[in-house]
Amino acid sequence: MSIPGSVEARLPPKRRGPSLYLQVLLAIAAAVLLGVVRPNWAVAMQPLGDGFVKLIKMLIAPVVFTTLVVGIAGMKDLKAVGRTGAKALLWFEFTTTLALAIGIGVAHLVRPGAGLHVVLQKLDHSALDSKLAAAGPRGFAEHVLSLIPDSFFGAFAKGDMLQVLLLALLTGVVVSRLGARARPLVELLESAQSVLFGIVGILMRLSPIGAFGAMAFTIGKYGLSTLSSLAKLIAVFYGTSVLFVCLVLGLALRCLGLSLVRLLGYLREELAVVLGTSSSESALPLLMTKLEAIGCAPQVVRLVVPAGYSFNLDGTSIYLTLASLFVAQALDINLSFGQELSLLLVLLLTSKGAAGVTGSGFITLAATLSATGSIPVAGLTLLLGIDRFMSEVRALTNFVGNAVATLLVSRWENQLDLPRARALLGHPRRAARGPAEALSSAGGMPPGAG
Numbered sequence: 052m053s054i055p056g057s058v059e060a061r062l063p064p065k066r067r068g069p070s071l072y073l074q075v076l077l078a079i080a081a082a083v084l085l086g087v088v089r090p091n092w093a094v095a096m097q098p099l100g101d102g103f104v105k106l107i108k109m110l111i112a113p114v115v116f117t118t119l120v121v122g123i124a125g126m127k128d129l130k131a132v133g134r135t136g137a138k139a140l141l142w143f144e145f146t147t148t149l150a151l152a153i154g155i156g157v158a159h160l161v162r163p164g165a166g167l168h169v170v171l172q173k174l175d176h177s178a179l180d181s182k183l184a185a186a187g188p189r190g191f192a193e194h195v196l197s198l199i200p201d202s203f204f205g206a207f208a209k210g211d212m213l214q215v216l217l218l219a220l221l222t223g224v225v226v227s228r229l230g231a232r233a234r235p236l237v238e239l240l241e242s243a244q245s246v247l248f249g250i251v252g253i254l255m256r257l258s259p260i261g262a263f264g265a266m267a268f269t270i271g272k273y274g275l276s277t278l279s280s281l282a283k284l285i286a287v288f289y290g291t292s293v294l295f296v297c298l299v300l301g302l303a304l305r306c307l308g309l310s311l312v313r314l315l316g317y318l319r320e321e322l323a324v325v326l327g328t329s330s331s332e333s334a335l336p337l338l339m340t341k342l343e344a345i346g347c348a349p350q351v352v353r354l355v356v357p358a359g360y361s362f363n364l365d366g367t368s369i370y371l372t373l374a375s376l377f378v379a380q381a382l383d384i385n386l387s388f389g390q391e392l393s394l395l396l397v398l399l400l401t402s403k404g405a406a407g408v409t410g411s412g413f414i415t416l417a418a419t420l421s422a423t424g425s426i427p428v429a430g431l432t433l434l435l436g437i438d439r440f441m442s443e444v445r446a447l448t449n450f451v452g453n454a455v456a457t458l459l460v461s462r463w464e465n466q467l468d469l470p471r472a473r474a475l476l477g478h479p480r481r482a483a484r485g486p487a488e489a490l491s492s493a494g495g496m497p498p499g500a501g
Contacts, residue, residue: 070320071255071256071258071259071320071323071324072319072320072323074258074259075258075259075262075320075323075324075326075327076323077259078259078260078262078263078266078327079262079263079266079323079326079327081263081267082096082262082263082264082265082266082267082270083266083267083270085267085270085271086266086267086268086269086270086271086274087270089271090270090271090272090274091271092267092271093267093268093270093271093272094267094268094271094272096263096264096267096268096271097264097265097267097268097272098264099260099261099263099264099265099267100261100262100263100264100265100266100267100268100328101264101265102261102264103254103257103258103260103261103262103264103265103328103333104261104265104328104330104332104333106254106257107251107254107328107330107332107333108330108332110247110250110251110254110336111212111332111335112206112207112212112215113207113243113247114244114247114248114251114335114336115212115215115216115219115335115357115360116207116215116218116219116222117240117241117243117244117247118244118339118352118353118356118357119216119219119220119223119353119354119357119358120219120222120223120226120237120240121223121237121240121241121244121353122223122349122350122351122352122353122354123219123220123223123224123226123227123350123353123354124223124226124227124233124237125349125350125353126227126350126354129224129227129228131464132223132224132227132354134464135350135351135354135355135460135464136354136358138460138463138464139354139355139358139359139362139456139460140358140362142363142456142459142460143358143359143362143363143456144362144399146299146363146365146452146456147362147363147364147365147368147399147402148368148399149299150295150299150365150366150368150369151368151369151371151372151395151398151399151402152372152395153291153295153369153372154291154368154369154370154371154372154373154376155372155373155376155391155395157287157291157373158287158372158373158375158376158377158380159376161283161287162380163283163284163287163373163377163380164284164376164377164378164379164380164381164382165380167380167381167433168381168383169381169382169383169430169433198213198214198217199214199217200214200217200218203218206218212357212360212361213361216357216358216361219357247336248336248340251336251337255324255337258324258327258328258333259327261324261327261328261333262323262324262326262327262328263327265327265328265329266327269329269439269440272439281433281437284373284374284377284437285437285440285441287373288369288370288373288374288441288444289444291369291373292366292369292444292445292447292448295365295366295369295448296311296448296451296452297311299365300365300451300452300455303455303459304455304458304476307458307459307462307467307469307472307473308469308473308477309458309472309473309476309477310476310477313475313476313477314451314454314455314476315451317341317345317475317476318338318341318450318451318454320337321334321337321338321341321450322334322447322450322451325443325446325447325450326443326446326447328446329439329442329443329446330446331360331446331447331449331450331453332360334450335356335357335360338356338450338453338454339352339353339356342356342454342457342458345458345471345472345475345476346461346467346468346469346470346471346472346475347457347458347461347466347467347468347472348461348464348466348467350466351457351460351461351464351466352457352461355453355456355457355460355461356453356457359452359453359456359457360449360453363449363452363453363456364402364445364449364452365448365449365452366444366445366446366447366448366449366452367402367415367445367448367449368398368402369445369448370416370441370445371398371401371402371415371416371419372394372395372398374416374434374441375394375398375416375419375420375426376391377433377434378420378426378427378430378431378433378434379425379426379430381430381433382426382427382430384425384426386425386426390423390425393423393425394419394423394425394426397419397422397423398419401415401418401419401422402415413431413434413438416431416434417431458472
């Protein structure tokens with residue numbers, strides 16, 4: 052029996068029959084088959100995928116707002132909020148900068164666009180113009196001003212994650228300062244959060260349908276032939292993302308005595324939903340719940356995870372630099388070191404706030420190329436057919452990156468139940484000795500330190 056308001060009470064109820072993970076995988080397999088056999092029918096399934104993502108997206112802003120405000124209020128000490136936030140941002144900046152640099156390095160090493168010799172004037176820009184009709188801010192000043200909503204509720208209406216984060220941060224700081232006087236508001240937000248998570252639990256039962264619709268549309272619309280025509284870029288991006296997750300994120304977990312493989316197994320249902328819907332936001336609420344269940348302090352989870360969805364987009368960062376240099380190579384444009392450095396510096400800004408929704412990475416890339424001027428935006432026409440296929444890997448990498456970041460920051464803040472985490476996610480040999488022995492062999496830290 053679960054205690055009301057506890058982590059267990061917020062997890063989706065156990066159901067008989069195939070697990071959600073298996074249901075989503077079967078739905079994806081059926082979607083691929085339909086897309087190959089009956090492309091027209093598959094394209095008609097688009098509303099199923101779009102509808103599910105919209106259902107989840109409508110909850111993201113209030114979920115982020117309530118969790119962040121409650122998380123800051125729960126810390127009580129504003130210095131702890133600032134310290135945790137600073138550590139999170141430091142890790143975010145390190146990994147995203149590393150991901151951007153890796154994308155540039157791999158692009159130079161493999162040169163996926165070399166030899167295409169595309170003539171810019173012969174490209175059909177009509178589809179690109181339609182996709183970029185509502186592109187976001189392009190200059191530095193515009194990006195800074197875009198953080199400020201037109202009104203308090205305007206951020207929620209637009210679903211702008213950075214604006215919601217700004218409002219939540221300001222509200223949380225004031226609520227923390229008010230102390231007991233703001234306790235009724237905190238309790239109200241906690242109740243609202245429980246309701247929102249309950250709605251998410253209901254909607255997640257529809258995730259196989261959403262995954263089926265999204266994947267069927269992708270295969271039916273673009274076809275497997277699109278994959279073969281630009282297979283080199285897709286393979287390079289997939290391989291780079293896998294290496295980043297295994298080497299960078301895996302090594303970070305290894306330092307905690309945790310296993311990347313076991314973390315991926317623990318989050319398999321959420322990863323399947325992200326893969327099917329091509330959106331890391333679709334699994335955000337359940338990620339927070341599972342991280343709390345693993346031993347991360349709720350106040351850290353509620354601060355780091357929402358911020359990570361705007362500032363810690365590792366997969367998107369790899370894509371941005373790799374795709375930029377692919378377009379330059381395909382158009383036979385030789386970028387100087389200064390131009391590449393300028394591109395990297397601009398991406399350090401524009402990559403922040405690229406929401407985990409399908410296609411957002413493409414819009415961010417367009418805004419970046421427009422700001423630097425070194426690569427023609429029209430060259431992005433080359434990516435239109437395959438962007439959707441790369442979107443899934445972007446979302447998966449972003450999702451895993453945020454899970455690892457939360458574990459690291461929790462440990463950094465001594466807010467991680469390390470014995471519990473190692474018992475659940477530790478390497479098999481270490482976990483077999485039991486959490487007490489594992490903790491002792493890792494350095495003899497006292498149990499309360501985790």
